[in-house]
Amino acid sequence: MQTATTVKNVQGSSSMPVHLILDSGSQRTYVTEKLAKEIKLNLGPSESLSIATFGANQSTKLQCKSSKLQLHLKDGSVMSLDVTVVPSITGRITRTPLSQADAKFLRDSALEDKLADTIVTSAEVFQVDMLVGNDYYFDLLQPRKIDLGNGLYLIQSKLGWSLEGKWNLKQKW
Known part of the structure; x- marks a missing residue:
């Protein structure tokens, strides 16, 4: 389990530390609705998303919004990410x-x-507040x-x- 130093609203100054998971098995990067609200993310239009989770017999359809945020890296730089906002990512860990x-x-x-x-x-x-999927997974890993x-x-x-x-x-x- 990793904790990012900070995520930040691209359009504003709201930022906070988050618990995140790096998951190469996920196609997208997700943040919770709670995190999106806390850092005041500007949300895009809704899209229908079909989510299949480990052990599920069928996928779940959700109406989700997208946004952008910045992930602060260890070297002090930032990385901009497109994210999908979902109600939750995991249960309690x-x-x-x-x-x-x-x-x-x-x-x-x-x-x-x-x-x-x-x-x-x-x-x-x-x-977990954020799941970084395969869309950014290999951009974050080092050798x-x-x-x-x-x-x-x-x-x-x-x-x-x-x-x-x-x-x-x-x-x-």
């Missing part, structure tokens, strides 16, 4: 903390400040990957390093 050894590695290697997200020390529950072992990797992106892979959910905190 729980972020689990890293093992003490992995957290120590990130601190000791000076990578902690270069992460796309913060390191949590206890479980954190939230909802480096660091193997932390046990199926956990650091993947470089323009949002910062993200932790990806298998999580040890049996770890006791």
